Amino acid sequence: MKALLVILVLAAPALGANCQICHGRPDFKRVLPHGRTQSLFVNPAELAGSVHEGKACGDCHADITEIPHPPHTRPVDCTQCHFEQNTVGAPKGALYKQYRESVHGRGATAGNPHAPVCQDCHGSHHIGSHKDSTSQVSRVKVSRTCGRCHLEIFAAFQTSIHGVELEAGNPDVPTCTGCHSEHDIRAHGDPASQTHAENVAATCSVCHAAEGLMGKYGIAQGQVETYTKSFHGIAIRFGMRTVANCASCHGVHDIRPPEDPTSSVHLANIPKTCGKCHPGANVNFAQGKIHLKPQDPESGIVYYVSTFFKWLTISVICGLIGHILLDLFRQFRRRQTER
Numbered sequence: 001m002k003a004l005l006v007i008l009v010l011a012a013p014a015l016g017a018n019c020q021i022c023h024g025r026p027d028f029k030r031v032l033p034h035g036r037t038q039s040l041f042v043n044p045a046e047l048a049g050s051v052h053e054g055k056a057c058g059d060c061h062a063d064i065t066e067i068p069h070p071p072h073t074r075p076v077d078c079t080q081c082h083f084e085q086n087t088v089g090a091p092k093g094a095l096y097k098q099y100r101e102s103v104h105g106r107g108a109t110a111g112n113p114h115a116p117v118c119q120d121c122h123g124s125h126h127i128g129s130h131k132d133s134t135s136q137v138s139r140v141k142v143s144r145t146c147g148r149c150h151l152e153i154f155a156a157f158q159t160s161i162h163g164v165e166l167e168a169g170n171p172d173v174p175t176c177t178g179c180h181s182e183h184d185i186r187a188h189g190d191p192a193s194q195t196h197a198e199n200v201a202a203t204c205s206v207c208h209a210a211e212g213l214m215g216k217y218g219i220a221q222g223q224v225e226t227y228t229k230s231f232h233g234i235a236i237r238f239g240m241r242t243v244a245n246c247a248s249c250h251g252v253h254d255i256r257p258p259e260d261p262t263s264s265v266h267l268a269n270i271p272k273t274c275g276k277c278h279p280g281a282n283v284n285f286a287q288g289k290i291h292l293k294p295q296d297p298e299s300g301i302v303y304y305v306s307t308f309f310k311w312l313t314i315s316v317i318c319g320l321i322g323h324i325l326l327d328l329f330r331q332f333r334r335r336q337t338e339r
Contacts, residue, residue, distance in 0.1 A: 018067050019042070019057045019067070020042075020044065021067070022040070022067075022068075023040055023041060023042040024041070024042070024044070025041060026041050027041070028040045028041050029041070042125055043125070046125045046126035047125045047126070049126065049128075050123075050125060050126050050127045050128060051127050051128060051129055052125075052127055059080075059081075060076045060080070061073065061076060062077075062080065075117070076118075076119070078096065078118045079096050082095060082096055083096065095183045096183075098182075098183040098184035099118075099183045099184070101184060101186075102183060102184050102185045102186055103185055103186055103187045103190075104116050104117075104185060114149070116149065120148075120149075121136060121137055121145055121146075122135075122136060122137055123135075123136050137177075137182075139166075139171075139175050139177075140166070140169075142175050142176055142177055143157055143158075143163065143166065143175050143176050146176045153253050156252075156253040156254040157176070157253045157254070159254065159256075160251070160253060160254050160255045160256060161173075161255055161256055161257050161260075162174055162175075162255060172207070172213060172216070172217075174206075174207060178206075179194060179195060179203055180194060180195060181194055195247075197236065197241050197245050198236055198237075198241075200245040200246050200247050201224055201227055201228060201233065201236075201245060201246055204224065204246045205224040208223055208224050209224040209225070220291070222291065222293055223291045225293070226291040226292060226293050227246065227291065231243075232244045232245070242277075243277075244277060248276070248277070249264060249265055249273055249274075250264060250265055251263075251264050265290075267286045268286075270285055270286040271283055271285050271286060289302075294306035
């Protein structure tokens with residue numbers, strides 16, 4: 001029987017039809033060492049509808065050269081096609097390099113069995129474009145894909161303003177990849193991470209500094225600008241890591257609108273939120289306005305104080321310059337007289 005199968009595979013090197021001898025059976029499976037049953041059934045319709053339609057089994061499973069094949073085969077190496085200068089039509093870019101340097105890639109390299117590899121996110125046989133709504137990495141499904149490992153985070157995101165709007169079909173809200181990126185996801189303690197304390201404001205600004213987008217939803221504009229000019233924003237730019245950033249006040253995955261009673265920036269919760277850094281914070285912390293722009297008259301007393309000191313400074317500088325000029329003129333006149 002084995003000899004016949006080997007003859008078949010030699011007659012059809014693409015393998016496809018021959019692989020279906022076993023993998024085309026819905027009941028084909030194996031029991032893994034820890035007891036979980038793994039299905040080995042491959043539905044040809046899944047591959048036919050994927051971006052790899054037209055590829056043969058052997059194009060990915062390159063180490064399989066005969067049927068039956070050894071029980072232990074090498075994992076599929078996606079870099080066979082997915083590299084920067086490929087000529088087979090695969091997306092170009094340093095995607096795999098980014099993955100290797102990411103928190104997931106480093107975990108996989110270190111031998112962590114739970115670290116995701118390409119197939120965990122993109123799928124095995126039914127791999128769709130990120131523009132395909134049925135794809136595991138489409139914007140409507142990517143949070144669920146990440147949630148298979150990050151269950152608690154996914155649950156928090158689902159009830160956040162971003163998650164609720166995403167479920168409602170809003171095309172403008174960020175998903176996991178919008179904040180964490182796609183292949184080069186890094187730990188938040190990594191200075192290169194988009195969610196590092198120093199980079200959080202820039203990450204949020206992609207949406208919250210876009211005037212057209214904020215105006216579309218009636219969201220007040222200028223939060224990023226006012227934050228960067230505040231004590232917290234200036235301190236972060238000078239290297240302090242213990243001051244508040246956007247996520248410190250608004251939350252990380254459970255971001256909610258300020259009118260939501262469960263929001264960390266709801267008026268009733270601001271003392272508790274500020275109290276994380278400012279022990280003893282009381283209701284007075286919720287009295288003043290937040291994200292103030294001193295140049296805006298709506299900032300109240302801050303505007304008038306800022307305006308007063310602006311003109312005071314200008315007046316002092318002008319007076320100083322005038323005093324210097326008068327002194328120079330006096331010295332010039334005195335020298336003229338002495339001659």
